[in-house]
Amino acid sequence: MSELEITAGAGHAGLMEESPYGIPSGKLAMWCFVISDAVTFSAVLFAYGYLRIGSPDWSTPFQFSPTILNGIVMTFILLSSSLTMLAAVEAAKGRRKSACFGWLCATTLLGALFAVLHLREWGRMIDEGWRLFQNPTGGSVHFGAAFFSVTGLHLLHVIGGVCALSVIALGYRRDRYNPIDVEITGIYWHFVDLVWMFVFPLLYLMNAS
Amino acid sequence: MSDQESAHGPGMSFFVAVWVALMCIVGIEVFLTYRHMPPRQLLLWLLILAFIEAGIAVSYFMHLKYERSALAWSLIPAVVFVVFMLDHVWPDAFRLASLRLLSQ
Numbered sequence: 304m305s306e307l308e309i310t311a312g313a314g315h316a317g318l319m320e321e322s323p324y325g326i327p328s329g330k331l332a333m334w335c336f337v338i339s340d341a342v343t344f345s346a347v348l349f350a351y352g353y354l355r356i357g358s359p360d361w362s363t364p365f366q367f368s369p370t371i372l373n374g375i376v377m378t379f380i381l382l383s384s385s386l387t388m389l390a391a392v393e394a395a396k397g398r399r400k401s402a403c404f405g406w407l408c409a410t411t412l413l414g415a416l417f418a419v420l421h422l423r424e425w426g427r428m429i430d431e432g433w434r435l436f437q438n439p440t441g442g443s444v445h446f447g448a449a450f451f452s453v454t455g456l457h458l459l460h461v462i463g464g465v466c467a468l469s470v471i472a473l474g475y476r477r478d479r480y481n482p483i484d485v486e487i488t489g490i491y492w493h494f495v496d497l498v499w500m501f502v503f504p505l506l507y508l509m510n511a512s
Numbered sequence: 513m514s515d516q517e518s519a520h521g522p523g524m525s526f527f528v529a530v531w532v533a534l535m536c537i538v539g540i541e542v543f544l545t546y547r548h549m550p551p552r553q554l555l556l557w558l559l560i561l562a563f564i565e566a567g568i569a570v571s572y573f574m575h576l577k578y579e580r581s582a583l584a585w586s587l588i589p590a591v592v593f594v595v596f597m598l599d600h601v602w603p604d605a606f607r608l609a610s611l612r613l614l615s616q
Contacts, residue, residue, distance in 0.1 A: 324583040331583075337574075338587050342594045349598045357608035371542070378538050385573055386531045393524055486575075493573040500565040503538075504558040508545040 333487045337494045340460075344498050347456060348505060351449040355509075362442030363510045370424065374507040377420050378499065384413035385496045392489045395475065395482035403485060407472035410492065414465040421458050425451070450506060457502055460495050468492065522572075530572050537565050 324331060355361050365371055391406035428450075432439030435448045471488045474480040544557050571577040576584050 324586070325580050326583065334583065334587060338591055341591055345591075345595050345598055349601060353601050353605045353608075356602065356605035357612070359609050359613050367546075371545075375538070375542060379535065382531060382534055382538075385569070386527060389527045389573060390524060490574050493569055496573070497566050497569045500534075500569065501562050504541050504562050508541060508558060509551070509555060511545050 327483055329487050330483065330490070333490045337490060340494065341498075344456070344501070347453055348501060351453055351505065354443075354445045354449050358443035358445055360442045362438060362440045362446050363512050364440055364442075364446075365507060365511050367511070369427070371507060371511055373420060373424055374503055377417055378503050380413050380417045380420070381496050381499050384410045384417070385493050387413060388489045388492045392482070392486050395485040398482075400476060403482075404472055404476045407468055407475070407485070411465055411468040411472060414461055414468065414492075418458060418461050418465065421454065421461075425454075446510075450510075453502060453506055457495070457498055460498070464492050464495050527572065530568060534565055534568060537561050 322328065322331065387406050387409040391403050391410060394400075394403035394406055433447045433450075435451055436444045438444050438446050467488055471480055471484060475485055541558055541561050544554060544561075547554075549557075576587075
């Protein structure tokens, strides 16, 4: 037999080696994406820090009520959604399909609630006169750009995560996806929560009046 | 330890405890914010607490602690390196601030 025939006969198994990390390729791909996204958020947060330090007239407009309080509630919601995501992964590993679906729905709803609260806060700030390059308090005009850019990028990730969770939840219930797919989605969702653990103190608490 | 055992991880009760710990850290962050400390000191404390939260989330929520160490050693140093490289913008930021103060 020729080398070509041997290779073709072995199929994919003849070409694959054991993963050096002992995880499926999809999980490794998600980790690589998480790392690249972490670097992106790091760059954006460093840019925010650069703008803040470079602007002697930086504003600190956030009152405890409603802004910081809203931020605390949003943090609670996002952390709780990570907990429900963990419950979904545990249920998926235990082959409890309806429990997994329920927990995924809970995670999706909490993520959607976070997005709604965030958009409501944006609406309130826009009503007060905040824009990308407009500061109603008379301070640095970069505050709006920094705030809306960083929180907007995070909000985009939340909305994307909510969409992905919906697809995974419905697909898992219909046996299109398996538990590892739920776990991979969980890694992304926990990353979204992890980013908020930096965004909330740096953009909200550091700008508390 | 086999791959199956290392990837199993703890149960939900442990994760609930971790969740409570994370909420406590958030509470500490809010408390420190209203302690009226200098901004640099507040920033330092918030960053320390944020990194602790991130470490807990990555290790337990994202199960990195229960994967092969090769995965952590491949991923984390890359992020640390990039953050270290980004951490060189501050002299220019302070220079910009002093230029803006001079122009006022």
